[in-house]
Amino acid sequence: MVRHLTPRPDPLLCAALAADLDAADLRSEPLRAAWGAEADDALARGIRSPLLRAIADRTDALATLGRLFVLGMPQPEADVASALARTGVDGVEELGLAYREDGQVVPAALIRPQSFVDADGVGEWWIASDLDELALHHLDADGVLPADHVLGVGGASRTLASIVMPIEVERALDLGTGCGIQALLVSRHAGTVVATDISERALAYAELNAMLAGVHNIEFRRGSLFEPVADESFGLIVSNPPFVITPRGAGVPEYEYRDGGLVGDALVEAFVRTAPAHLAPGGSAQLLGNWESIGSALGLRRLESWIDQGLDAWVVQRETLSPLGYAELWIRDGGTTPRDAAFEPLLDAWLDDFAARGVTEIGFGYVLIRRPSDAAATSPVLRRFETVTQPVTSAGRAFLDGLAGHDALADGVPDVLLVAPDVTEARHHMPGQDAPSVIELRQGGGFARTVSVDPALAGFVGACDGELTVTQIAAALADLFEVPLAELWADLEPRLRALVTDGFLSTAEERTRNNA
Structure with missing residues (x-):
C-alpha cells in the first residue's frame, strides 16, 4: 500500500536537498539529454518505458533521482544515499518525500524541474x-487520486502563468495556491505574496517548494476563498481556483485541488463578486474559471452580471463543452476511465446534475477584473466579454497592453500612434484585378487577431511610424481619398480605438514601457 504522506518543510533540509538536486543536475535539459527527446515527449503521454530503457544501466545521481522523483519509482537505498550526499535518506524521510521499504527508497512525492520565462x-x-x-x-x-491530492504543474497552471500581467506590485495574493507555482512566479514582481489554500497538504507542498527555490517573500495561510485575508487589499490577485463543476451527491468523489464544494459555477461567481473588495486602487484580479449556460442565459452574459458595472472587466472565453464532454473530461481527470465499473455511474451523476439545473453548455476561459485607480475613477470603464478560440501567446502582455490602450483613450485618440512590431498586412486580389478585394491586419502574438480593414484604415495604420501625428495622417488621407476630413475621421475614429485596445496600435509611452 502506497503511503500518503504530508510534506514537513524544513529550511535546512530543503537547502540541503536543493544542493543535492543541483549537484545531480536534475534539470529539464540534462534529463531530456539523458533519456532522449522522443522518450521525454512520450512521458507527457503517460509512457515511461522508453525513458527507463535509455538509462537502464545507469546508477549515477541524475539517473537515480530521475527515476525516484521524476518518474516516481523506488530505488535502491544505497544509490539514493549516494545521490543525496547532503540530505541523506533520513533527510528525505524527515521531509515526508520518501520512505524506506525492503532495502529500497519509495517516493511519496514527485519532484520535477519546471522552467519558466518572464x-x-x-x-x-x-x-x-x-x-x-x-x-x-x-x-x-489503483491510480485513482486521493481526495486531498496536490497537483503538480499542469496545463491550467501553465495557462494561468501565461495570462498574468507582468506588473510590479507591493502586495500580491495567490488564492488557492496548490503546489505554489503561481506564488513563486508572482513573487518575482511583488514585494510580498500571500498564498492561501483550503488544503493543509497543498500549503505544505507550496512552502516546501518556496524553500527549495530559496524564495522568502511568500506568506502561507490556510482558509477558504478570501477568509484568510479579510480586510486586506492587494495590487494583484491571481487564482487557479477549484472551479470544476462537480455534482453534489453520494459516490461522487471531490478533489480539493479542483472542487470548491459549491453547486455549479457558484465558486467562480463568489470569487468575482468578492475579489474587488480586496483590490487596491488600480489593482487587478486574474483567474481561470468555468461558467454555465443555463437555458437561454448564456454563460458569458451570466458572468458579466456578476461583475460590478464600475469595474474594468475583460473576459476571454477560450472554449465551450457540452455536458457530456465536460463530464467525461473531469471523470478521466480523476483517474477513472470507461474501462472502470465506476465510470458509467459517475457519468450519469454528472449528466443528471446538468439536466436538473438546465445546463446546456460549459465555458472555460480567463477573467480579468481591475479596480480603477483614484485618478481614473471618473473615466469610462472597460467592459469586454469575448470568445477567442485561436492559439494565443503572451496573453499576459496582451492584457496589459489592452488596458494601457484603454487608459490612453480616456481623453481621446492620442496625438501619436505606433503600429505594433508583430502586425503584418495581407492583401487578397481577385484574378486580373489590381485593387485588393480584402485587406487584413494580422497579429503575430497576443490574441493573434485578424481584422479586415478598408484602404483608408490600412493607409492610416501603415503611416503610424511615429513621424506624423494622428491629425496629419488623417488630413493626408482625406486629401488622397477626396473626402471631407470630418467625415473621414467620424469613420476612422471608432475603428482606431478598437485597434488600440486590441494592441495593433500603441502609444509611444507603451512602446517605451515594453522595451524597458
Missing part, C-alpha cells in the same frame, strides 16, 4: 507534488 528572463525551479496517476499505477495502487 520579463526578467528564463529560470527553473524544482516543484514537488503528489504522485500522479502514472506513478500510482506502477506502485501497484
